[in-house]
Amino acid sequence: xLTVNEIRTKYLGFFKARGHTVIPSASLVPQxxxxxxxxxxxxxxxxxxxxxxxxxxGNRLTNSQKSFxxxxxxxxxxxxxxxxxxxxxxxSLGDYFKKEQLPWFFEFLTDEIGIDASRLYVTVFTGDxxxxxxxxxxxxxxxxxxxxxKGIEAKVxxxxxxxxxxxxxxxxxxxxYYDAKKNxxxxxxxxxNMPAGEPGGPDSEVFYxxxxxxxxxxxxxxxxxxxQCHPNCDCGRFMEIGNSVFMQYIKTPSTGSGQAAGFALxxxxxxxxxxxxxxxxxxxxxxxxxxxxxxxxxxxxxxEHFSGxxxxxxxxxxxxxxxxxxxxxxxxxxxxxxxxxxxxRGYVLxxxxxxxxxHAQKIGISAEKAEDSMLVRSATIILEKYDEAYPELAxxxxxDMVADEVxxxxxxxxxxxxxGMKEFEKIAAGGHIxxxxxxxxxxxxxxxxxxxxxxxxxxxxxxxxxxFKLEMKKHQELSRAGSEQKFKGGLADHSEKTTRLHTAxxxxxxxxxxxxxxxxxxxxxxxxxxRLRIDFSYGAKMTKEQITxxxxxxxxxxGEALPVTRSTLPRDEAETLGAEHEFGAKxxxxxxxxxxxxxxxxxxxxxxxxxxxIEFCGGPHVSNTNELGxxxxxxxxxxxxxxxxxxxAILV
Numbered sequence: 001x002l003t004v005n006e007i008r009t010k011y012l013g014f015f016k017a018r019g020h021t022v023i024p025s026a027s028l029v030p031q032x033x034x035x036x037x038x039x040x041x042x043x044x045x046x047x048x049x050x051x052x053x054x055x056x057x058g059n060r061l062t063n064s065q066k067s068f069x070x071x072x073x074x075x076x077x078x079x080x081x082x083x084x085x086x087x088x089x090x091x092s093l094g095d096y097f098k099k100e101q102l103p104w105f106f107e108f109l110t111d112e113i114g115i116d117a118s119r120l121y122v123t124v125f126t127g128d129x130x131x132x133x134x135x136x137x138x139x140x141x142x143x144x145x146x147x148x149x150k151g152i153e154a155k156v157x158x159x160x161x162x163x164x165x166x167x168x169x170x171x172x173x174x175x176x177y178y179d180a181k182k183n184x185x186x187x188x189x190x191x192x193n194m195p196a197g198e199p200g201g202p203d204s205e206v207f208y209x210x211x212x213x214x215x216x217x218x219x220x221x222x223x224x225x226x227x228q229c230h231p232n233c234d235c236g237r238f239m240e241i242g243n244s245v246f247m248q249y250i251k252t253p254s255t256g257s258g259q260a261a262g263f264a265l266x267x268x269x270x271x272x273x274x275x276x277x278x279x280x281x282x283x284x285x286x287x288x289x290x291x292x293x294x295x296x297x298x299x300x301x302x303x304e305h306f307s308g309x310x311x312x313x314x315x316x317x318x319x320x321x322x323x324x325x326x327x328x329x330x331x332x333x334x335x336x337x338x339x340x341x342x343x344x345r346g347y348v349l350x351x352x353x354x355x356x357x358x359h360a361q362k363i364g365i366s367a368e369k370a371e372d373s374m375l376v377r378s379a380t381i382i383l384e385k386y387d388e389a390y391p392e393l394a395x396x397x398x399x400d401m402v403a404d405e406v407x408x409x410x411x412x413x414x415x416x417x418x419x420g421m422k423e424f425e426k427i428a429a430g431g432h433i434x435x436x437x438x439x440x441x442x443x444x445x446x447x448x449x450x451x452x453x454x455x456x457x458x459x460x461x462x463x464x465x466x467x468f469k470l471e472m473k474k475h476q477e478l479s480r481a482g483s484e485q486k487f488k489g490g491l492a493d494h495s496e497k498t499t500r501l502h503t504a505x506x507x508x509x510x511x512x513x514x515x516x517x518x519x520x521x522x523x524x525x526x527x528x529x530x531r532l533r534i535d536f537s538y539g540a541k542m543t544k545e546q547i548t549x550x551x552x553x554x555x556x557x558x559g560e561a562l563p564v565t566r567s568t569l570p571r572d573e574a575e576t577l578g579a580e581h582e583f584g585a586k587x588x589x590x591x592x593x594x595x596x597x598x599x600x601x602x603x604x605x606x607x608x609x610x611x612x613x614i615e616f617c618g619g620p621h622v623s624n625t626n627e628l629g630x631x632x633x634x635x636x637x638x639x640x641x642x643x644x645x646x647x648x649a650i651l652v
Contacts, residue, residue, distance in 0.1 A: 024586030042089030056590035084329035094268030125202030126177035166226025201248035242275035319359035420445030435467015562597035581616035
């Protein structure tokens with residue numbers, strides 16, 4: 001069975017041999033992206049380039065992107081959902097298109113890693129007559145040819161919506177037409193929601209069939225999910241393993257003559273492919289349980305050994321999976337600079353570690369000292385699994401930091417459970433626990449709902465399970481609403497206001513270094529059309545005088561009307577110039593750099609030695625600081641973590 005590392009290596013090598021540059025994974029902590037706490041896809045860090053900015057590494061790119069989706073935390077426990085995952089990706093920026101992309105991915109699956117083509121099923125876009133978007137017959141035709149070469153007759157059938165799928169079923173098909181909710185991509189969603197000028201296009205998904213086999217691991221359709229099975233059914237028979245997005249069209253405005261808005265072909269058409277590495281590994285092994293892939297199994301085997309429990313025991317399987325998944329996600333978060341806290345990313349990390357601790361206890365594992373902690377041992381196994389692919393995890397100090405943070409949180413959670421138990425006793429005295437109360441125990445005290453139910457049952461106390469589920473559903477819907485915006489990438493938008501604040505952000509960072517010292521480094525940012533936010537390293541609260549001086553410097557540079565230029569440079573050269581860049585991030589050999597000033601600078605003659613500010617960045621920015629307009633004003637300066645300060649500012 002191929003390991004995850006072997007599949008990743010094969011994938012990157014496959015596309016490198018086809019002219020792609022291998023670019024490093026971006027951090028899990030996105031830069032300049034207010035729409036999501038974490039990087040959730042391979043596309044997300046590249047959206048600026050997919051929208052037209054030239055990439056310094058060329059028009060063909062590939063990588064394996066670290067990704068995390070917080071909205072899936074509650075889903076972990078089945079055989080396929082994980083919070084952290086690696087997204088294998090390849091991109092064409094105005095270069096190749098469908099006739100290259102689909103055969104390449106099919107070849108990789110079937111010839112490179114040996115997946116049986118008869119287990120593959122695909123979906124394509126059915127078209128949208130109301131918005132004048134044609135059916136994607138080109139992709140369907142390519143797929144038919146590819147299956148035919150493997151001796152497989154690929155019947156094309158019409159499904160439509162997901163709901164239609166449960167009514168119509170498979171119909172003997174292999175290629176399935178679905179509507180825009182399933183097989184269309186744009187930042188705004190379905191075609192009717194797209195504004196004029198917005199790019200979008202159809203996508204084609206590939207599914208692996210774990211049913212229709214004599215294997216004892218075969219997954220048969222569960223009618224509880226719908227009368228008929230189809231590729232997008234959630235019963236577990238089919239698992240999506242890859243999606244090719246074809247950014248093919250641009251929304252056109254309506255005309256004064258009454259002509260409705262429609263779509264035109266983009267002059268440069270892009271390909272964005274993403275495939276879950278762990279899911280591809282499961283398909284290659286023919287096993288629907290992603291937790292039996294090697295990156296999880298070594299952790300699970302260790303937990304089996306020390307707990308005396310078996311993974312295949314239905315009483316404990318979910319807990320084994322949660323510990324393995326959550327610890328892997330926690331390790332990567334810690335490696336990218338996230339630390340447990342009660343806000344934002346830190347809260348998500350804390351939640352993961354505490355859930356892992358709880359479920360370790362459920363399988364009979366607890367520790368009184370760090371060297372006996374199963375969570376610490378799990379983290380070490382994960383670091384060893386990934387330190388070759390992600391060298392930033394290999395240093396001894398990283399191993400020590402991860403162990404320290406995991407154990408510290410495990411101890412603190414023990415104390416939190418004590419506090420939660422006290423609150424539980426107060427609520428239980430009323431003889432009933434409402435959904436709101438159970439949810440408050442869960443969110444405020446880290447008191448797991450499973451524990452609330454268990455203790456309440458022992459005391460014959462009623463718990464409003466439906467009410468709790470309703471509260472949880474509200475939370476998940478909010479999480480998903482945020483995650484649906486993740487593809488906006490980079491900035492909240494590319495509007496004039498957001499672009500102006502993005503440029504002001506560069507001026508602010510340099511001004512902070514001038515006033516507070518060169519040791520100041522950016523640790524995060526969040527830019528919308530309303531305000532900018534920067535997190536930076538500094539060990540003390542800024543004085544009023546320091547804040548005033550920073551504002552003065554930024555406003556002086558706005559008034560000096562300095563040109564803002566973009567250059568593409570070798571990474572080493574940019575670093576030698578002193579260009580600011582994201583702490584701990586890996587960058588490709590060629591990088592995009594924006595410099596501010598001096599007067600007379602241009603893209604052909606940037607004059608780096610005289611520039612006010614130089615920074616790694618994908619853009620966009622104004623072309624001159626006088627375009628910022630108004631006055632730069634700091635609204636708030638505050639602490640967000642030990643040694644980390646935060647500034648919120650505006651242009652007025």
